[in-house]
Amino acid sequence: MPLAPAITDLEQLKDRPVLAALLAWDQNAVQEARFDRNELTVYVARESIRPACTQLKSQGLTDFLSDVTCADYYPRDPRFEIAYHLLSMKRKERVRLKVRLDGNDPVIESITALWPSANFFEREIFDLFGIRFLGHPYLRRLVMPEDWEGHPLRKDYPVEGYR
Amino acid sequence: MAHMNPAPVLDAAKDKTMVLNMGPQHPSTHGVLRLLLEIDGETIVRMVPDIGFLHTGIEKTCEAKFYQQIVPLTDRIDYLCPMVNNLCYVLSVEKLLGLEIPPRAQWMRVLLAELQRISSHLVWLGTHAMDIGAMSVFLYCFREREDLLRIYEMVSGQRMMTSYFRIGGLALDPPLGFFEKVKKFLDGFSEKIDEYENLLTGNRIFIDRLKDVARVSAEDALAIGLTGPALRASGVDWDLRRDMPYCGYENFKFKVPTSKDGDVWARYVCRVEELRQSREIAKQALEGMPSGPIKADAPKVVLPDREKMKTQMEALIYHFKIVTEGFTVPAGEVYQAIESPRGEMGYYIVSDGTAKPMRVHMRSPSYANLQALPAMCEGRLIADVVAAIGSIDIVLGEIDR
Numbered sequence: 001m002p003l004a005p006a007i008t009d010l011e012q013l014k015d016r017p018v019l020a021a022l023l024a025w026d027q028n029a030v031q032e033a034r035f036d037r038n039e040l041t042v043y044v045a046r047e048s049i050r051p052a053c054t055q056l057k058s059q060g061l062t063d064f065l066s067d068v069t070c071a072d073y074y075p076r077d078p079r080f081e082i083a084y085h086l087l088s089m090k091r092k093e094r095v096r097l098k099v100r101l102d103g104n105d106p107v108i109e110s111i112t113a114l115w116p117s118a119n120f121f122e123r124e125i126f127d128l129f130g131i132r133f134l135g136h137p138y139l140r141r142l143v144m145p146e147d148w149e150g151h152p153l154r155k156d157y158p159v160e161g162y163r
Numbered sequence: 164m165a166h167m168n169p170a171p172v173l174d175a176a177k178d179k180t181m182v183l184n185m186g187p188q189h190p191s192t193h194g195v196l197r198l199l200l201e202i203d204g205e206t207i208v209r210m211v212p213d214i215g216f217l218h219t220g221i222e223k224t225c226e227a228k229f230y231q232q233i234v235p236l237t238d239r240i241d242y243l244c245p246m247v248n249n250l251c252y253v254l255s256v257e258k259l260l261g262l263e264i265p266p267r268a269q270w271m272r273v274l275l276a277e278l279q280r281i282s283s284h285l286v287w288l289g290t291h292a293m294d295i296g297a298m299s300v301f302l303y304c305f306r307e308r309e310d311l312l313r314i315y316e317m318v319s320g321q322r323m324m325t326s327y328f329r330i331g332g333l334a335l336d337p338p339l340g341f342f343e344k345v346k347k348f349l350d351g352f353s354e355k356i357d358e359y360e361n362l363l364t365g366n367r368i369f370i371d372r373l374k375d376v377a378r379v380s381a382e383d384a385l386a387i388g389l390t391g392p393a394l395r396a397s398g399v400d401w402d403l404r405r406d407m408p409y410c411g412y413e414n415f416k417f418k419v420p421t422s423k424d425g426d427v428w429a430r431y432v433c434r435v436e437e438l439r440q441s442r443e444i445a446k447q448a449l450e451g452m453p454s455g456p457i458k459a460d461a462p463k464v465v466l467p468d469r470e471k472m473k474t475q476m477e478a479l480i481y482h483f484k485i486v487t488e489g490f491t492v493p494a495g496e497v498y499q500a501i502e503s504p505r506g507e508m509g510y511y512i513v514s515d516g517t518a519k520p521m522r523v524h525m526r527s528p529s530y531a532n533l534q535a536l537p538a539m540c541e542g543r544l545i546a547d548v549v550a551a552i553g554s555i556d557i558v559l560g561e562i563d564r
Contacts, residue, residue, distance in 0.1 A: 003261035003493060036495050037258055064385055066500065067526040071513050083511065085498050085526070089399075092406050096498065117388025120534055128222075143215035143563055152223055159227045 006036035016040055018061050018095045025055045041096045049099050050109040053084070057114055062086035062095065065111075068121035070129045074155035078102035080131060084111075101131060110136040128153035179203050183545075187216050191294040191549045194559025196533075198548070205544050210537040217563035225523035229489030230256055231330055233523065238324040240525060241561040243286050244279040246315075247503045249328040254409060255499035255510040256330045259492050262461055266453040268332040269411040274345070274448035275318070275327065276410075277441040281352070282311040283504040284438050291431070291553035292363060295372050300362050307355055310348050317341055331465035332458035342449060349446050356438050364435075373428040377539035377551040380425060387538060388531035391506025392437060393555050395421045396429035403502040410501075414451075415444050427554040434556075464490050489518030505529050505556050527561035
């Protein structure tokens with residue numbers, strides 16, 4: 001079964017409820033959308049991630065935050081992409097919101113006020129990628145020791161660690 | 164829900180409270196979990212979990228390995244149900260590749276995933292009861308778990324770190340006598356569950372320790388990211404096997420046990436009922452087991468049979484290529500979630516088109532479920548902490564990764 005090509009045209013995708021809601025709310029917030037391998041990805045502007053999540057939650061389009069994680073696309077710039085995996089239990093559908101962040105001083109707003117479950121996920125991203133979350137109640141290292149130097153999951157951090 | 168965002172510094176300056184350090188080496192934290200408890204007498208004022216003692220950087224290690232080399236790493240994440248981890252990983256890579264899996268391999272996967280759920284729940288039941296003080300249940304549970312470990316050993320050669328599921332199918336066809344052995348186990352298992360229930364369900368002491376302890380409402384459970392039996396015990400009817408089926412689960416009939424109470428007792432009842440339902444699913448998988456190949460027809464991804472390698476030049480070339488260079492995966496990203504015994508386990512994999520993944524992230528259920536612990540325990544007695552930890556069934560290996 002060969003893979004169907006990804007759909008990246010906003011026009012074709014705008015009847016998807018989540019994307020439609022985001023476009024109706026603020027056209028400038030949506031940078032890009034992609035439907036690939038049965039999964040919808042929406043790129044959201046950095047400033048609008050928290051209001052976008054608030055919108056989706058208040059309209060009842062998503063009711064559960066599955067996961068927050070990050071990937072480092074070094075040496076490309078902007079190098080970080082944060083992925084929020086949201087789930088709607090009513091519609092039985094997932095959507096992935098993504099935010100691009102550049103490498104020097106990566107900062108983004110925390111969504112812990114909306115979903116307390118983001119607490120550990122954001123702390124882990126802070127710990128392993130060095131991305132700061134504004135408004136996080138307790139942004140400290142989680143899995144690495146407190147006095148660790150560097151952020152291990154960055155691509156410019158060697159697999160064996162610094163020797 | 165201020166309690167869900169714990170303040171870090173435990174303020175014991177007031178004379179009334181003191182700080183107690185529970186763990187990391189404590190028999191009822193089920194691994195190396197450290198809990199900082201601020202207590203007022205026997206009552207917990209605040210709790211801060213501290214994790215990371217088992218952190219081995221599996222996610223980073225994955226980035227340096229070929230796709231097929233990651234399967235054994237996934238065993239070590241949640242060591243109580245390695246095949247469920249294997250399943251989640253291979254499903255996500257297969258989704259990236261767009262690979263179709265033959266029915267026999269799918270049904271074998273379902274059968275083994277359900278047996279793993281049973282053995283994982285048996286460990287939970289045994290240790291949970293032992294934490295509460297019922298020592299003998301542990302021995303009963305491990306008796307059946309031993310049978311299951313023998314079954315895994317039969318099929319994969321390993322009791323615990325099985326690595327039996329491979330990208331594109333299974334490692335080997337199950338050996339002769341395998342299905343008979345599974346059937347024998349499943350036939351006798353129903354009585355065994357009755358036996359555990361005889362020991363616990365009517366037990367006055369056990370009920371008193373569990374009922375009305377560590378309550379979580381449905382809204383709180385959703386907000387804090389609880390999944391699996393713990394979420395269903397709070398009254399949210401959500402099971403990925405039924406609601407977003409994967410790996411052919413849509414072909415199986417089973418009930419999803421739920422409860423409205425949201426306390427430790429409700430979680431106990433739901434999990435015990437899940438034991439029975441898993442047995443049902445495994446029985447259906449066994450009875451309807453299709454025949455046919457156990458590997459997808461994808462020579463560039465799946466290792467060829469030993470027999471073909473010795474007779475066909477191409478098979479030998481593909482074998483050499485896959486082992487030395489791996490196989491490339493088309494660029495893209497997927498998030499595949501499955502219902503592990505503990506809740507939603509998800510793999511997020513980003514491929515950049517090479518033979519090694521650019522990013523592998525595991526969304527482990529225990530990791531999110533652990534965040535509910537302070538909310539469950541604050542305002543309650545220290546003795547209830549032990550019951551609450553047992554009831555969310557955490558595995559520290561998958562929390563720290």
